Structures are given as C-alpha cells and as structure tokens.
Amino acid sequence: MAGLKHTLAALALAWAVWLPQPAWSDSPPPAPAMLLAEVYAAEVDVTQYWVSEKFDGVRAQWDGRTLRFRGGGSVPAPGWFTAGFPAQPLDGELWIGRDQFDALSGAVRKIEPVDAEWRQVRYLIFELPGAAGNFSERIRLMQEIIAQAGVPWLQAVGQTRVADRATLMKQLDAVMCAGGEGLMLHRADAPYIAGRSDALLKLKPWQDTEAVVVGYVAGKGKYRGMTGALTMEMPDGKRFRIGSGLTDALRRQPPPLGTRITYRYQNLTKNGLPRFPRYLRVREDFQGNTLRNR
Structure with missing residues (x-):
C-alpha cells in the first residue's frame, strides 16, 4: 500500500509539473529589450551617423504579434491598426503630430480604443530589433518591409546624412522652429544593439530624464488650495x-505619489540637482499603465 501511495504521489507531481501554468493577469510581461540613446557630445563625428527628427510620441515595439509599451504592457490598439503589420519585429513611436502628445496619450491608453482617435495615429519606425546588418542596411530593409506591408499609418522615419556639425545644428534649428523636439543620430555602421550606447544619440536644446513623485508643496497666492510644486x-x-510646467488642472489633481514623470532641465548644479527643471508629462509608456476611457 505504501508503494502504491508513493507511486500515485509521484504521478500527481509529474502531472502538476506537466500542466501549463496559468498566466496571471497581475503579472506584467517583461519589458522588451530596446535600443536606448546616449546624449550627443560636440566631439562626435557626425559624418558617421544618420540623422532623423526626434518625435515626441509614445515608444512602442511590435514583436511580430503584439504591440507593447516600453514597460512591457500591451498597447490597446484596435485590431485593424496592427492587422497588416509584418512578422518582423519593429521599434518606433506612436505619433499624431507636433505638440499633440496629450491627444496621443489619451488615445493610446484607453482600454476600449476609440477608432476616430486611432485614425489620427501613425506608427513611425526607426529600428528593426534583432535584424542583421548595419544600420544603413537596416534602413533599406525597413523601407522594403514597410512598403510591402502597405499599411498607410505604418511609416519609416526619414533619415539623412550631414557633412559637419554646423549643418547638424542648422537642421536642429529647423526642427525646433517647426515645433519639434530635437534630433536623433544613429551610427551608420552599428549592428542592432539593445541597451544604451553611442550607436544612438539624442540632440536637444535641453536635457530630459525621469524622477518619481514623493510629495507635494502647498501652493501660495493664486495657487492657494492647490499644489504649488511636486517633490x-x-x-x-x-x-x-x-513647479514650472504644471497646469492648473495638474495643480488641482497632481500625479499620485509613486508616479514616474519626465521633466526637462538645463544642466546639473554642483550638487547634482537639475537646474531649471520643468514638468513635461507622466511617463506612462515606461510604467506600462493604461487609462480607462474618460
């Protein structure tokens, strides 16, 4: 009898191991490995790089089946939006237009997508994760894949070369005057490398990064009864x-404690603190959050 019990226990254990484990809804998928940019420095040889506009959108990666935010959560896009996407993984920005980030964020984070809002969204591709060859070769492959897909809102980011730093800075001025955010420089001979390296550089008139909300400072004067600043x-x-950059709506209802936000600043003080910080937005693409319709 003891032998039979041991045999049954072993079979039960084997069966439990064999059975597929449930995918719990509260366990977010791992964040996709992404190419990340270093900050451009004046000594960089710009002739070795392709140059493109830096789009102020929501970063998203297509893995061949699912469109995901930077934090790993799936983008609640309508089925028609991704129906014609290729099997090749893609990396890019969901984008509506310059100075349209709030409209874009409102559209792409609703659990129930609104078709009329998504009809304005484009998916601008600047990389092919895992693809072979250097970046110059991947540009050609990107263009071929996107042309073959024939999806109007799936577009390759335009890439150009510059002869020197003066030409680069003129291009930056033109983008900024048109309401853009800056430029990206992608090294022509670089293989696809996930992570942060000099294969990808960002050039903007200011720097930006993320920090976490840990407190609030009460407002004074016209902001009495509202939030004066975020700690x-x-x-x-x-x-x-x-405090700079906070709208009246944000002062009345500030981001919850623990929220990661993006802010811009001029440089760092000798104590390592940002000089002239200005609020830009909640960094939801990093956290993988999704907002309900409202």
Missing part, C-alpha cells in the same frame, strides 16, 4: 521640486 526623487535618492 521629486532622482534614482540616486536626491530630491528637488518642480
């Missing part, structure tokens, strides 16, 4: 305040 914590634990 922010940097990855190294340093704290500072952001």
Whole structure:
C-alpha cells in the first residue's frame, strides 16, 4: 500500500509539473529589450551617423504579434491598426503630430480604443530589433518591409546624412522652429544593439530624464488650495521640486505619489540637482499603465 501511495504521489507531481501554468493577469510581461540613446557630445563625428527628427510620441515595439509599451504592457490598439503589420519585429513611436502628445496619450491608453482617435495615429519606425546588418542596411530593409506591408499609418522615419556639425545644428534649428523636439543620430555602421550606447544619440536644446513623485508643496497666492510644486526623487535618492510646467488642472489633481514623470532641465548644479527643471508629462509608456476611457 505504501508503494502504491508513493507511486500515485509521484504521478500527481509529474502531472502538476506537466500542466501549463496559468498566466496571471497581475503579472506584467517583461519589458522588451530596446535600443536606448546616449546624449550627443560636440566631439562626435557626425559624418558617421544618420540623422532623423526626434518625435515626441509614445515608444512602442511590435514583436511580430503584439504591440507593447516600453514597460512591457500591451498597447490597446484596435485590431485593424496592427492587422497588416509584418512578422518582423519593429521599434518606433506612436505619433499624431507636433505638440499633440496629450491627444496621443489619451488615445493610446484607453482600454476600449476609440477608432476616430486611432485614425489620427501613425506608427513611425526607426529600428528593426534583432535584424542583421548595419544600420544603413537596416534602413533599406525597413523601407522594403514597410512598403510591402502597405499599411498607410505604418511609416519609416526619414533619415539623412550631414557633412559637419554646423549643418547638424542648422537642421536642429529647423526642427525646433517647426515645433519639434530635437534630433536623433544613429551610427551608420552599428549592428542592432539593445541597451544604451553611442550607436544612438539624442540632440536637444535641453536635457530630459525621469524622477518619481514623493510629495507635494502647498501652493501660495493664486495657487492657494492647490499644489504649488511636486517633490521629486532622482534614482540616486536626491530630491528637488518642480513647479514650472504644471497646469492648473495638474495643480488641482497632481500625479499620485509613486508616479514616474519626465521633466526637462538645463544642466546639473554642483550638487547634482537639475537646474531649471520643468514638468513635461507622466511617463506612462515606461510604467506600462493604461487609462480607462474618460
């Protein structure tokens, strides 16, 4: 009898191991490995790079089956939006237009997508994750794949070469005057490398990064009864305040504690704190959050 019990127990254990484990809805998928940019420096040889506009959109990666935010959560896009996408993984920005980030964010984060809003969205592709060859070769492959897909809102980001730094800065001025955010420089001979390296550089008149909301400062004067500033914590634990850039709506209902936000700043002080920080937005693409319709 004891032998039979041991045999049954072993079979039960084997069966439990063999059975597929449930995919719990509260366990987010791992964030996709993405190419990340370093900051451009004046000594960089710009003739070795392709140059494109830096789009102020929502980063998203297509893995061949699912469109995902930077944080790993799936983008609640309508089925028709991704129906014609290729099997080749894609990396790019969901984008509506310059100075349209709030409209874009409102559209792409609703659990129930609104077709009329998504009809305005484009998916601008700048990389092919895992593809062979250098970036110059991948540009040609990107163009071929996108042309073959024939999806109007699936578009390759335009890439150009510049002869020198002066030409690069003129291109930056033109983009900024048109309401753009800056430029991206992608090294022509670079293989696809996930992570942060000099294969991809960003060039903007200011710097931006993320910090976490850890407190609030009460408003004074016309902001009495509202939030005067957000207390922010940097990855190294340093704290500072952001008041500039907060709208009246945000002052009445500030981001919850623990929210990661993107802010811009001129440079760092000798104490390592951002100089002239200005609130830009909640960094939901990093957190993988999704907002309900409202």
